[in-house]
Amino acid sequence: MNIENTQSQLKKGVLEYCILSIIMNGEVYPSEIIEKMKAANLVILEGTLYPLLTRLKNADLLSYRWVESNSGPPRKYFSLTDKGSAFYAELQNTWMEINNAVQIITKN
């Protein structure tokens, strides 16, 4: 049993939830997501984020628009679709349940 494996599995499980949560709080572009996650000590590679965003977008959970940037090329700003909001709500419920369960179990 590989400890790193287990760690990254745990991380992977909450990744989508966290990303959707960040986008839920307002329109963001990818490097902003990275920054926010870094600030919360959850470090992921941008190379992992981009494919994930594309997959979520392909699943109609996210939509985006192009915004011109002063500092370089235009940026993709992502926001949740209705379907995405519903999906997020469900994930939130699940997370709450798991969180509760884990809290109760690990306290004892």
Next chain:
Amino acid sequence: MKKVIQINYQNAVFTIEEAAYELLKNYIESLKDYFKKEESADEIMHDIELRIAELMSDAIKKGALCITEEIITTITSSIGNPNDLAEEAAASFEEEQKAASHDAAAEGEQPYKNWTRASNQSMLGGVCAGIAHRYQIDVTIVRLFCVLFLFTGIGFLCYLLLWIILPSEPIPAFTKKRLFRSPDNKRIGGVCAGLGFYFNMDAWIFRILFLVPFILSFFHWHSFFFWYEGTLRGSSVLVYLVMLAIIPKAKTAADKLEMKGQKVDLDAIKDVVNKDLKNIEDNAHKLGEKIKSTFNAKQNKEKINGLNNVINPILKLMQIIIAIGIFCFALLMVLVVLELFIKNHHSQSWIAYFLDFSSGENYLYIALASIVLLPFVGMLFWAIKIMSKSKKPFKWVSRVLFFVWIIALLVLIIEGSNYLQNFSTKAIVKKEFSIQNFKNNTLHIYTKSEEEFLNVGYKKPIAYSSAHMLSSDDLNKFTSNIKIETYPSLDTAWRAQILYCAKGPSQHMATQYVNELKVSINQLDSVLFINKYLYIPSYQKFRNQFCIVRIYMPVGKEIVFHKNLDQLHWYTLDLHDFSFEWQSGEAVNSRNEYIELEATYKMGYDGLDLVEQK
């Protein structure tokens, strides 16, 4: 000192160190390679490249003079190298895999108690697949038995009933060894090759099992294979066709693994695919060699060889078809020759007239049989060699066959020259037959009719000819080796002379033989009956015994040879010039010309002349 170049990247111009540029280029290539399996790889790559451009312009804004290697390294570590990305992704992938295998294991432990129809693996209603799942056997096997069963009316009803009664449910794939048709080492449809894999046996065993009944179905005699009855005939072809239709072809790498009973996982599949690729590579290599040698060859050969490469597969197919044809022909010939030689190896056969089986002539017979037989046996093995891939076991076969053949040839020469000694001396006996005067000018010549001959009580034909060229009873053999010749008479009387001839190893023996020969001739007014057969005592072997009936007739008289004279057959063996004469319907005039039957001839001074019919 570092060289710097300018690049236009994502609609922005950057000044970049050449080494940094190479690094960036390689990095983007590696990412592209990594993401190429992703559904929207282009979009992902576009996003990432935009981000790289953004990070580079950030760096410039922060005061960098140009994009250095360090900046690129920082960017790549923030976005991630393919290896890092793979590591992050791998965790989830392995998790999924484990889950899947766990599911499979859980199912494996489950007892299969439910009768269902398979909704996901059906060919016709999924009844067979359902039964196969219930008892955990290969669905193809169930289908094969089902098809055999369907030929009976009850089977058809049962199938319909099951179709109606059983609930339809999806079932998991069968993971043990399965019966497939193998496309890799197939000869026709890969059925036998697949059976070979399924039962862990050589495919040739099954090929022979199918081929032999098929070939035997062309035979219509039972003496050699008395056990082989009509019901089996052609059924092997039917069974083969059914199997061809029912058994699926192993198309994918996973199929091929299941066919060989190996576990299907990623590594094993990779092995199979690599092996396939290697085959292709080898073939390409061989083709390359061929082309190379073709170009080295002479101009006119070049075209032919080049063409060969193009139509090689067709030629190969034709080669196999021809090989099968030759195999069938050779097997037929071997059986026919064996049958003939074995069937005739007894004292009552027509061959026993020519050969004495109780002496050294027995070896002559066996040598003769071997000489005829062995080339067909060789042909048989050659055809098998063409159809089979392994050539090794056939090397010694041809050597042994050739060796045995040479020995047979030596025996034939030695025993043959001994045999020919029997023909070294010749004896002739002449007997006179006086023809009584008769009223007409015309003499009619008949052989005794078949019916008359039967009435005498003879005839036990030992030869196959309808003319009974050679027959026998307990006392005599009869041959139709009789010739009739006509000559002008020196006086006005009719007269006949019977000339017997035989050969032997010594004058004494030849004379003894010839004295025992007999042909009977009767005269009834103007009709002369000549017995169809020459009588030979049954102990005598063939010593070129024959008989010539010479008819001397006055000039101006007429003669008619009647139709049934065509039952006479003249054959003679002459040792001195090794000639063998064979003619049918023997009657010649003194000029040695053949005489038309049922025509009237008039004797002239130098022989018979045809009388024109009015």
